[in-house]
Amino acid sequence: MPTLEMLWESDDPTEVLRRRFGLxxxxxxxxxxxxxxxxxxxxxxxCRRIVMSDHNALAWLTTSAGALLAKWSVAHERFDRLSELADLARWLGECGAPVSVPVPTAAGSTSVCADGALVTLQHVVDGDHLDVANSDQVRSAGAVLGRLHDDLARYPRSERLRQPSPATTGTLTDRVSGWLDADRSNVPATLRTSLSERLVDAPTESVQLQLIHGDYRAANILCADGRDGRVAAILDLEEARFDHPVAELARSAVMLGTLFRDWGPVSPQVRADFLAGYQSHRALGESELRWWDILVGWYLLGMIPPDPAQDATGWRAAAEEHLHDVAP
Incomplete structure (x- = not known):
């Protein structure tokens, strides 16, 4: 029996494997x-290990072709989209992006349906999750995101992955102001006011909208051993969607250090290194640079938990520090 684990949930993995996946x-x-x-x-x-989350599973396999990773989902309503995302990963790999590329089947496809599951196979990538204490890794991760955004902007089948969302139906100003207008009793009024004041000076011209990764952070970034901080692989394209690149850049900078449990903010220096790495490949325009500070503040406020007693990692303090530093 392989080792069974739950990625997020506290459920019994043996029971989950039986009940959700029929094994x-x-x-x-x-x-x-x-x-x-x-x-x-x-x-x-x-099969050495299986990790499960929601209706998805990963299995580390020993095979006649070497070490492989099987990834499957039993969420039938997502099969078409997941197949498209597997094709996207293959295309990105052909472009030279450091992604975990699906191994083609004997028939040349990137995924197959097997007994009610959609399955892909990938090679196991050696590396460790991004360490935000390593500035070289942080800058490298920023540069790789800049390149990834350039690649995703060129993806010829991107429209197949477009879905209705606040990002595609409103401006950045609408999104942030709408969030501020909702009930945010867990966020101190002084911080909401500070962000509102920054929003007054937000650029009015449109900001680029395109396909983005959707969940770019330490949990989905593997770095190779060595001092150069090289990104070995970008994982998990399942949250890919349309949004503004600067919005993903800001969200990723805020969430960069998060793995699977006990999430916490990174320092302003880590965010600055990440931004510098990104701009070493894809320089931000004037409007994007002005949005950067606003969006970082917005995402930091969004991470403040409902109960102050749950804020052991200091999201409120991080938001206070950022909004104080960027005050007009």
Missing amino acids: ADGRAIDEWLAEVGLHWGVGVTA
């Missing part, structure tokens, strides 16, 4: 994965 025991896992491997023409000899 009752180690034998059932081995038999199903052996059948799945046939689509790729590989023999699966062992």
